[in-house]
Each structure stands twice: as structure tokens, then as C-alpha cells.
Amino acid sequence: MSTVVLLALTGLGLAALYFLIASGLSLVFGLAGVLNFAHGLFLSVGAYAAWTVSESWGLAPAVLLGIAVAAATGALVELVLIRPLYTRHTEQVLVTVGLSLAGVALLQSVWGADARVFPRPAWASSVVSIAGAQVPADRFLLIGAAVLVLLGLLAFLRFTRYGLVIRAGVENRDMVSALGIDVRNAFTLVFTIGGALAGLAGILAGMYFSSISPGQGASLLIFAFIVVVIGGLGSVTGAFAAAVAVGLLQQFVNYYGTAGAGDVSVVALLAAVLLLRPAGLAGKAAPA
Amino acid sequence: MLLVAVVLPWSTLSLPGLFEGPLNSPGTLQLLAICLVFAGLALGYDLLFGRAGLLSFGHALYVAAGAYGVDILVSHYGWQLWTAAAVTVPAAAVLAALLGSVALRTSGIAFSMVTLAFAQVGHIVINRDPGGLTGGEEGLPLSSAGLPAMFTGVVNTVNLYWLALAFLTVVVLVVHAIDRAPLGRTLTGLRDDERRIAVLGLSPYRLKLLAFVLAGTLAGLGGVIYALVVGGASPHIASSELTLSLIVMAVLGGAGTRWGAVVGGFLYAYLDQRLARLGGSLPGPFGEPLFVLGTLFILAVYFAPGGLASLGSRLEPLRRALRPRRPGDGHPAPVTDAV
Amino acid sequence: MILKINDLSVRLGGSHILQGVAFDVAETGVTALLGRNGVGKTTTLRAVLGEVPATGEVLFDGRPALGRATHRLVRDGLGYVPEDRCVFAGLTVAENLRLAVRVPSPDFDLVFDLFPELRQRAGQRAGTLSGGQQQMVAIARVLLNPNRLLLVDEPTKGLAPAVVTAVAAVLERVATRVPILLVEQNLAVVRRLATDAVVLEAGRTAWRGRAADLLSDADATRSLLGVGTTAGRH
Ligand SMILES: Nc1ncnc2c1ncn2[C@@H]1O[C@H](COP(=O)(O)OP(=O)(O)OP(=O)(O)O)[C@@H](O)[C@H]1O
Ligand SMILES: [Mg+2]
Numbered sequence: 001m002s003t004v005v006l007l008a009l010t011g012l013g014l015a016a017l018y019f020l021i022a023s024g025l026s027l028v029f030g031l032a033g034v035l036n037f038a039h040g041l042f043l044s045v046g047a048y049a050a051w052t053v054s055e056s057w058g059l060a061p062a063v064l065l066g067i068a069v070a071a072a073t074g075a076l077v078e079l080v081l082i083r084p085l086y087t088r089h090t091e092q093v094l095v096t097v098g099l100s101l102a103g104v105a106l107l108q109s110v111w112g113a114d115a116r117v118f119p120r121p122a123w124a125s126s127v128v129s130i131a132g133a134q135v136p137a138d139r140f141l142l143i144g145a146a147v148l149v150l151l152g153l154l155a156f157l158r159f160t161r162y163g164l165v166i167r168a169g170v171e172n173r174d175m176v177s178a179l180g181i182d183v184r185n186a187f188t189l190v191f192t193i194g195g196a197l198a199g200l201a202g203i204l205a206g207m208y209f210s211s212i213s214p215g216q217g218a219s220l221l222i223f224a225f226i227v228v229v230i231g232g233l234g235s236v237t238g239a240f241a242a243a244v245a246v247g248l249l250q251q252f253v254n255y256y257g258t259a260g261a262g263d264v265s266v267v268a269l270l271a272a273v274l275l276l277r278p279a280g281l282a283g284k285a286a287p288a
Numbered sequence: 289m290l291l292v293a294v295v296l297p298w299s300t301l302s303l304p305g306l307f308e309g310p311l312n313s314p315g316t317l318q319l320l321a322i323c324l325v326f327a328g329l330a331l332g333y334d335l336l337f338g339r340a341g342l343l344s345f346g347h348a349l350y351v352a353a354g355a356y357g358v359d360i361l362v363s364h365y366g367w368q369l370w371t372a373a374a375v376t377v378p379a380a381a382v383l384a385a386l387l388g389s390v391a392l393r394t395s396g397i398a399f400s401m402v403t404l405a406f407a408q409v410g411h412i413v414i415n416r417d418p419g420g421l422t423g424g425e426e427g428l429p430l431s432s433a434g435l436p437a438m439f440t441g442v443v444n445t446v447n448l449y450w451l452a453l454a455f456l457t458v459v460v461l462v463v464h465a466i467d468r469a470p471l472g473r474t475l476t477g478l479r480d481d482e483r484r485i486a487v488l489g490l491s492p493y494r495l496k497l498l499a500f501v502l503a504g505t506l507a508g509l510g511g512v513i514y515a516l517v518v519g520g521a522s523p524h525i526a527s528s529e530l531t532l533s534l535i536v537m538a539v540l541g542g543a544g545t546r547w548g549a550v551v552g553g554f555l556y557a558y559l560d561q562r563l564a565r566l567g568g569s570l571p572g573p574f575g576e577p578l579f580v581l582g583t584l585f586i587l588a589v590y591f592a593p594g595g596l597a598s599l600g601s602r603l604e605p606l607r608r609a610l611r612p613r614r615p616g617d618g619h620p621a622p623v624t625d626a627v
Numbered sequence: 628m629i630l631k632i633n634d635l636s637v638r639l640g641g642s643h644i645l646q647g648v649a650f651d652v653a654e655t656g657v658t659a660l661l662g663r664n665g666v667g668k669t670t671t672l673r674a675v676l677g678e679v680p681a682t683g684e685v686l687f688d689g690r691p692a693l694g695r696a697t698h699r700l701v702r703d704g705l706g707y708v709p710e711d712r713c714v715f716a717g718l719t720v721a722e723n724l725r726l727a728v729r730v731p732s733p734d735f736d737l738v739f740d741l742f743p744e745l746r747q748r749a750g751q752r753a754g755t756l757s758g759g760q761q762q763m764v765a766i767a768r769v770l771l772n773p774n775r776l777l778l779v780d781e782p783t784k785g786l787a788p789a790v791v792t793a794v795a796a797v798l799e800r801v802a803t804r805v806p807i808l809l810v811e812q813n814l815a816v817v818r819r820l821a822t823d824a825v826v827l828e829a830g831r832t833a834w835r836g837r838a839a840d841l842l843s844d845a846d847a848t849r850s851l852l853g854v855g856t857t858a859g860r861h
Contacts, residue, residue: 035397102582109573168715175713179727180701222408225401260416267409481640
């Protein structure tokens with residue numbers, strides 16, 4: 001029993017990371033039609049920015065700075081690189097591919113290829129006893145952050161004008177323009193939000209794994225992609241459900257099966273979902 | 289230019305800026321052989337991307353299948369090289385057929401993500417070293433016991449060079465034959481407008497699957513050659529980074545053109561290796577090959593959307609003007625002469 | 628003339644769909660844009676709106692429209708009611724309307740006067756509305772803002788006869804305030820609403836003039852539209 005609780009909470013912690021990355025990816029893809037390979041870079045940028053000032057500023061301001069820098073990176077990438085290629089989706093993907101390669105190399109040249117020890121709040125290193133299981137407190141940090149982000153995102157999408165524009169744009173971008181709305185502002189906004197959430201994910205991943213490295217974003221990104229596809233492109237709640245499914249499945253199968261079986265089973269889940277429901281659990285079908 | 293590729297191993301010429309030793313030194317020959325292998329891999333990938341319009345992010349899987357397949361059969365099971373290759377390449381084709389038949393149920397970006405996910409499994413499995421087969425993160429050196437003598441020892445590097453050149457030739461012959469065949473036109477038709485092909489009564493799904501399997505087979509073959517040239521297999525060739533670099537090669541050279549991917553692959557592999565060697569001596573991020581290549585790639589997407597091949601055709605009027613008597617061979621890109 | 632189109636040409640997916648369309652839309656009344664299925668009526672509207680790349684000349688309210696962003700043209704008063712409604716299925720009726728509002732005092736009075744039903748259905752998701760109700764939402768959302776010209780694409784497509792009459796009545800009322808460029812297959816509706824008519828054929832303008840003249844000429848309607856005004860298909 002205690003093992004199950006520990007595994008479940010650890011799986012949910014992982015799910016929280018996936019969700020933070022995938023929700024931004026999913027919105028960016030759903031609205032702007034861009035598969036953003038540079039999303040992993042936003043994650044690393046946020047983590048390194050926070051790491052750099054964490055000694056001198058203290059952890060909380062460092063976290064805020066990391067999120068802000070990642071958000072700014074997201075906005076900048078949209079404005080400078082993505083916008084000029086408006087509607088040319090393949091080129092946009094290619095540019096984000098180039099950016100992910102060059103960006104990680106740039107981080108490597110500045111901070112080195114080796115992992116850095118990432119600080120965490122003291123209480124996150126403690127252990128909580130639940131139903132007989134000794135659960136590291138950082139799990140709750142991740143899960144709590146993801147739930148807050150989910151609620152915040154849903155409220156934003158539901159109750160604000162921009163949220164309305166984004167929901168409509170995910171359904172039919174052209175029609176939003178045909179109502180006299182400059183949908184490109186919403187693109188910049190989702191890139192900024194995606195960047196901020198990725199930055200937060202990068203920082204939390206740093207706390208969870210106790211270290212950061214330039215390539216960390218890229219490896220988390222692949223599972224986030226899977227979460228996005230399973231959840232349905234453009235759907236935040238779909239991404240949440242898929243993240244929970246993927247995180248739990250991966251954790252349990254990795255523990256009870258052979259090493260690596262969890263990762264394989266996640267991809268098997270992806271294949272199954274695609275065969276049964278090509279558009280994912282929720283959300284619209286991918287444009288051809 | 290093919291002639292240059294053929295006579296090169298006999299040349300003792302030194303090109304100090306470009307290569308470290310004379311052209312026929314083992315080091316230079318191996319570097320060139322790797323460039324040739326990547327030229328072939330890039331063109332094979334371009335069959336999918338440039339011709340059929342399928343942006344696969346999982347091509348590395350089939351390269352890895354070839355490399356690890358042959359490496360494992362030779363090094364662990366003591367098979368002879370040729371038998372191992374004869375089993376591995378069809379196995380890569382079968383793998384491509386299986387995974388392609390699932391992935392092609394989606395289209396567009398979802399297809400890209402699914403291929404990426406499949407390849408990621410390969411990468412993970414290889415890294416985990418199941419049953420001690422793959423050597424995990426260290427990779428698996430190719431045991432020379434099962435290899436024909438002509439492929440072992442430094443003095444025989446030239447034979448690896450020939451092998452790489454032969455691989456590139458095979459890929460070029462196959463892809464260009466497809467370009468000329470009705471299949472090639474149908475594939476590009478598919479890329480431009482799937483509905484039109486469906487109207488012709490052809491199944492887009494089957495055509496795409498055919499292209500996927502062909503490209504996977506060529507990748508498997510390339511993986512076999514790669515393992516021979518570098519003397520083993522390492523997890524890097526299964527990584528998404530390898531696929532991304534194949535995309536970069538195809539786009540840099542000019543996706544969908546006759547020679548674009550070949551030129552792109554050759555140049556990319558060359559720059560990658562040379563920059564890695566020069567790394568320390570260059571300032572800041574320029575010491576990172578991927579920074580330079582990634583940036584070049586982004587610039588190419590904006591400023592030379594057709595890749596090097598399109599730069600060539602833009603220069604074509606100039607070239608005509610300079611050499612008025614040259615008969616127009618209908619071949620737009622002067623860079624193609626470079627291979 | 629609120630809209631002047633000259634030599635409009637559009638290529639899509641390798642085919643030359645419009646090859647020099649030319650016509651004007653008057654400052655008042657309804658101009659019907661007619662032609663057989665697939666001739667390029669929708670494409671013409673989308674080209675005017677900047678949704679598909681086009682060459683040639685389009686003057687909206689005297690200013691060049693080609694090359695301008697869609698949302699700017701719309702803000703200048705070009706209202707668009709697309710073919711197949713294109714309401715946002717996942718949004719409620721109220722949200723669909725709220726999204727369209729871009730002026731401080733939107734004309735909800737007019738909208739609820741024309742479509743009282745929408746008031747009761749404010750909380751319903753637009754995807755669950757009937758075709759006729761969706762059409763009401765699509766028309767309502769352009770009427771919330773002031774317009775200089777409406778582009779209305781097949782508003783009666785797929786609707787029951789009674790609903791067709793209701794939609795036509797609404798458009799008739801709207802046309803007293805703002806000119807309409809109307810794509811319409813139902814010739815009874817055209818006869819009731821249109822003052823002028825333009826017929827496209829093979830990517831070009833094949834006929835332009837008074838709607839009444841076109842409809843009273845049985846040969847012209849048959850050869851241009853493939854239908855007799857009274858009989859069935861050609
Ligand atoms: N994106 C596209 N790519 C290729 N062809 C297109 C595209 N959009 C439209 N077409 C073609 O252009 C032609 C004109 O289409 P359009 O929708 O403008 O016709 P229409 O006159 O509105 O027809 P209908 O009366 O059926 O609504 C059609 O043959 C259509 O197949
Ligand atoms: Mg139409």
C-alpha cells in the first residue's frame with residue numbers, strides 16, 4: 001500500500017511537470033498551429049536564469065525572475081522568428097528546430113554541459129508520512145503548482161476577453177480575424193504564457209531532480225509532446241488528463257516492469273489512443 | 289565531380305585549411321566517408337520530407353536499427369558481416385512498415401509527433417542496455433572478428449571510404465529513379481495536394497507508407513555502413529537530435545531538389561566534425577558546432593527558403609551570362625556540380 | 628460604389644480559380660453574386676477580405692483593400708457572414724456575440740429585436756444550435772457593430788423553407804441600413820432582395836446588371852446558372 005501511495009504521488013509529480021510544459025505547447029499549437037520545438041529551450045532558459053541569481057537574490061525572487069525571463073523569451077521568439085513566417089507552418093517548425101539546437105548549444109557554451117546543482121526550499125527536502133508511505137515533500141510542490149496553474153488557466157480562458165479570443169482561435173483562427181480581431185496578438189500572448197509555464201516547469205524540474213543541465217528541457221519535451229497529442233491539440237483540460245495518465249503509467253510500469261518499460265508503455269498508450277481516436281482525448285483534429 | 293570522389297584516395301594533396309592530413313591519410317578519408325554516409329542519409333530522408341512532404345521526426349530510429357542490428361549480430365552473435373547486413377536491412381524495412389502503418393494514420397504535425405515518440409522509445413531502449421546487448425550509454429564497439437579483413441585496420445580506411453561512396457551512389461540511384469518514375473510525381477503530387485491524388489483513385493495512405501518504408505530501408509542500410517565507418521554504434525545515432533540534423537541537412541541543401549540534400553548532408557557532416565575539432569579555438573558559442581549549424585539553418589529558412597540549390601538557381605542567369613556557349617542542360621543548380 | 632473589384636485573380640493549390648473577376652457593389656441595396664457550384668463565389672469574398680492571396684485591384688470605400696490585414700478591413704466596416712455559418716461551436720451563444728463586439732455601444736437592441744430567440748439561448752453552446760439558429764448567430768454578430776458593407780455567403784443554404792423566408796426577411800430589413808454583397812443559390816430569395824446581380828463563370832465575370840433583367844431572361848439564367856427560373860436543372 002505504502003509503495004502504491006509513493007508511486008502514485010511521484011507519478012503525479014512527474015505528471016505536474018508534463019502538464020506545465022504541455023499546456024503551453026498545446027495552446028500554442030491549437031491557436032497558432034506551431035509545433036514548438038524551442039519550448040524545451042524556454043524551460044532551460046527559465047531554470048538557468050533562476051539558478052544564476054538564486055545565490056544572491058534568494059530563491060523566491062529568483063523563481064520569479066526565471067519565469068519572467070522564460071516568458072520574455074517566448075514572446076521574443078514569436079515576435080522575431082515565428083511572426084514573419086505567418087501561416088507557413090512547416091517553416092515555423094523548422095525555425096523552432098534550429099532554435100532548439102542553437103539555443104541548447106548557446107546555454108552549453110555559457111554554463112557548460114555538466115549538470116548544476118539546483119537549490120530548493122528547505123521544506124521541499126523534508127519527507128511527509130502519508131498512509132504509511134514516506135513521501136518527499138517536493139512532490140506536493142509540483143502537484144500544487146500544476147493544480148494552481150490549471151485553475152488559473154481555466155479561469156483565464158473562461159472569464160477574460162483574451163481567453164475568449166484564444167478559445168475561439170483554437171477552433172477557427174480565420175473566423176476570429178474576420179470578426180475584426182488581430183489574432184496575432186493572441187499568438188504572442190500564448191507564446192508568452194507558454195514560455196512562463198515552461199520556465200516554471202524548468203525551475204520545478206530543477207528542484208525535483210536537484211540539478212539542471214542544458215539538455216534537460218529537450219528530454220522532458222518529448223513526453224510533453226506525447227501528452228499534447230493524447231490530450232488533444234489545443235485542449236488544456238485534455239492535457240491535464242493526459243499528463244496524469246502518462247505520469248502514473250510511466251511511474252508504475254517503470255517500478256513493476258523492467259527498466260524503461262514505463263517509457264515504452266507511454267508510447268504504446270499514444271499509439272492506442274491514435275488508433276482509436278485520431279484527434280486525441282479532446283480537442284480538434286490536426287490540420288493536414 | 290564524381291571523378292574527384294573516385295580519384296581522391298590516390299591523392300597526396302594537402303589542403304591545410306580544410307583537412308588535417310593529406311587527402312589520402314586515414315583520418316581525412318574517414319572524415320570524408322562520414323560525410324558521404326550523411327549525404328546518403330540526408331537524401332534518403334529527403335525522399336520523405338522533400339518529395340512526399342512527410343515531416344518525420346523519427347528517422348534516426350531506422351538508422352539506429354541498421355547500425356545496432358549489424359553491430360549486435362556481429363559483435364555478440366559472431367555473425368559474418370554480410371549475413372548480418374542481409375538480415376538487418378530487411379528488418380529495418382519491416383520495422384518501418386509496422387510503425388509507419390500506425391503513424392500514417394495521422395497527418396501533418398501529429399504525424400511528426402508520433403514518429404518522434406516512436407523513435408524516442410528506440411533511444412530509451414538502447415540507452416537502457418537491455419540484456420547487455422546495446423552497451424547502453426557507452427555504445428557498442430564493432431568487434432572486428434566477424435569483419436572481412438578488408439574493413440579492418442587503419443590502412444584499410446580507404447575501403448570504408450569506398451563503401452560509403454557506394455552507399456551514397458545506391459541512395460542517389462534509388463531516389464533519382466523514383467523521381468523519374470510515376471511514383472515520384474505521385475509523391476510530389478501528394479505533398480502539394482492530397483485531394484488531387486485521392487481523386488485519381490490512388491490511396492494516399494499506401495503511397496505514403498511505401499515512401500516511408502523505402503526511406504526506412506535506405507536509413508537502415510546507411511546505419512549499417514555508418515557502424516562500419518565509425519567502428520560501432522552509439523545511442524547518439526538513435527536520438528532525435530540525429531533526425532533534426534537530417535532535417536537541417538535537407539533544408540540547408542534544398543529539400544525536394546535532386547542534389548540539395550546530398551550537398552547539405554555532406555557540408556553539414558563536414559562542418560560538424562571540423563567545428564568540433566576547432567571548437568576550443570573559437571570564441572564563445574561559436575565553439576559549439578550546433579550553435580553555428582542551428583543559426584545557419586534558421587538563416588537559411590528565412591533567406592534561402594529553397595536551400596543552397598535555390599541559391600544556385602538564382603545565380604544561374606549570371607552563370608549563363610558568363611558562359612554563353614554552355615548548352616543549357618536544364619539543371620538549375622551549379623552546386624550540384626560539387627558532388 | 629462601396630466596393631470596386633477589378634481584374635481579381637486568385638491561385639490556390641496550383642489551380643487558377645479566379646482569372647480577372649470585375650464588378651462593383653452599389654452604396655445601397657443588395658448585389659447578388661451568382662454562379663454555378665464551385666465557380667469561385669466564396670473565393671471572391673475571401674479574396675476581398677484578404678483571407679486568400681490575390682492580385683488585381685479591390686477598392687473598399689475608395690481605399691485599396693488587397694494586402695491589408697483581414698481584421699483591419701473588418702474594423703473599417705466590412706462585415707462577413709461566411710458560408711456554413713462558422714460559429715464557434717465550443718462557445719456559448721452569448722460568448723459568440725461577446726467575441727464579435729468591438730465598439731463601446733454594440734447594437735444588442737437590433738440583434739434581439741431581429742432574433743428574440745438568441746436571448747433565451749444565450750447560455751447554450753453554439754455547436755448544439757440548429758442550422759437556422761446558427762445562421763442567426765452568424766448574422767447577429769456582424770450586426771452588433773456598425774458596417775459599411777456586408778459580405779453574406781449563402782445564408783439560406785441547407786435551411787427549411789420557413790427558415791429561408793425568415794432569414795430573407797431579416798436580410799431585407801438589414802439591407803435598408805447597409806449595402807450587402809450576397810451569394811445566394813435560391814433564386815426566389817435573390818428575386819426578393821437583389822437590386823443588382825453579377826454572374827461568375829469560368830473564373831470571370833460573365834454577366835452584370837439589374838437583377839430583375841437577369842431573372843426575367845429565362846435563357847440567360849439557364850445558360851449562366853444552369854437552372855431555369857421555373858423549371859428544374861438544365
Ligand atoms: N484552398 C483551396 N485549394 C485548392 N482549391 C480550392 C481551395 N479553395 C477552393 N478551391 C477550389 O476553388 C473553386 C471555387 O471554390 P469556391 O468555394 O469559391 O466556389 P463557390 O462558387 O463558392 O461554390 P459553392 O457554390 O459550392 O459554394 C472550387 O473548385 C474549389 O474546389
Ligand atoms: Mg461557396
